[in-house]
Amino acid sequence: MVHLVENTLKARTKDGRGGEIVGLVVVPTKDLTHQVVSTMVQLSRGMNVRIGVLNKAVIARAIKDPLSKPRFDILVSTPMRLVHAVTNSAIDLSGVRSVVLDEADRLFETGFLEQTDEILSACSGDSVQRSLFSATIPSGVEQLAKTIMSSTPLRIFIGKSNTAAATVDQKLVYTTNEQGKLIALRQMLQSGDLVPPVLVFLQSVQRAKALFHEMMYDGINAEFIHGERSEAQRNKILEKFKRAEIWVLICTDVMARGIDVHGVNVVVNYDVPQSAQAYIHRIGRTGRAGRTGRAITFFTRDDSDAIKPVVNVMRESGCEVADWMTRMSKLSKNKKKELKRRPVERNDISTVPTVDRLKRKRRRDAVESQRKRSAAAPDAADDGAGEESA
Structure with missing residues (x-):
């Protein structure tokens, strides 16, 4: 990020550019845009660099009045929003000199790839520097990435590629079935084995909600966050978690990539992640900035295939794994793709009888x-009063 700021200043000074976007950072989620901007503002303090997030309000103003186009030196945005702005001539990327794709492997996946391609095409200036960052770069994504880079791109590795950080102690816990997961989590929380703050990952929004209700029933200070909640709600919950006002944060993979929360002690994979990359990003929320952390992954009889990539990552990271796990056969490419597309079908989260x-x-x-009726009552009274006075 410091390098991007310095390049932006050089380009602005050399070309005499003003009010033109020179640096561009593309990230896959809105949550990450605010985190990136916050970090860049700190790094560029005293450098007179204007850094901004592309949001709906900025785009709407620019479409309505072309003279009010955003005048940032560095712009941070998600792909879809950026493509929408370019298509509607709300912003001009022809002056961009440096492009950073953060969580690059995600941006080259199906669903983002076409948007990423449009963005790179819109950065039509000469000698545009392109930088890709991620904790994981699968071989397929690497081949795609090479098509947009120079013939001899500079590659920088921090630690071993596509492995988890050595500061994270990884553990697998066999729970037999879904009820066993809930019992194990409750026992760990009650015994003090899980020291807050704790992140718990599940594979779907519905399952995150269900686990949250179980934790609330147990009187545990927990909250849940996922893509269906508004940006304001997610930011508020995340801030509370950072201040330790929330002990257990239940989430989906919306929290797995890039989100930096200092001091997370434990990551619990309540549901086995659907790929090795997802596993690495999830457990990367702990053991950060030199601190140690723990990652616990629950698995059941239904996870016989899904657990194999996790075992491989653990072995590559130097963690102890049982002998029988080292003898597990590797997944075929087709099986890996199938797991990514279709998660394991699981029973409902509950140890409470159906009745x-x-x-x-x-x-x-x-x-x-009752809450909805109470909320509607004042409106109905106001409407009645208005009709009577008329």
Whole structure:
């Protein structure tokens, strides 16, 4: 990031550019845009560099009034928003001299690849420097990345490629079935084996919500965060977690990439991740900046295939694995693709009998219905008063 700021200043000074975007950072999630900007503002303090996030308000103003186009030196954005802005002539990327693709392997996956290609094409200036960053670069993504780089790109490795940090103690816990996972998590929390702050990863929004309700029922100070929550809600929850006001944060893979929370002691993979890359990014939330951390992965009988990439990462990272795990056959490329596309089907998260679960659901539905009626009552009263006075 320091290098990007310095290059931006050099380009602005050399070309006499003003009010033109010179540096561009593309990240896969909105949560990451704010984190990147916050870090860059700190790094560029005293350098007179204007750094901004591309949001809906900025785009709307620029479309309505071309004279109000954003006047940033460095712009940070997600791909879809950036493509929308370029397509509607809300911003001009022809003056960009440095492009950074953060979490590059994600940006070269299906769903982002076409948008990434459009963005790189829009940066049409001469001698554009392109930089790719990620903790994981699969071979397929690496081949794609080479098509947009110079013939001899500079490669920098920090630690071993595609492996977890040595500061993270990794452990596998066999729980037999879904009920065993919940029992194991409860026992670990109650015994003090999991020292907060703790991140718990699940494979879907529905499962994150279900585990959150179980934790609330146990009186555990927990919250959950996922892609369906608004940006403001996610930011508020994340800030509380950083201040240790929340002990256990339940989340999906929206929190797996790039989000920097200092002091996370334990990452629990309640559900086995769908790839080695997802596993590395998840457990990378702990053991950061020289601190030690722990990563615990629950697995059941249904995870016989999904656990293989995790075992490989653990072995490559120097962690102890059982002898029978080292003898597991490797997954074929087709099987890996299938696991990424279709996660393991799992039973509901609950150790509560069905009758009690139904009672809880009826109680929650009744409370929600009462809340909606209470919220609607003032509006109805206002409408009635208006009609009567008319």
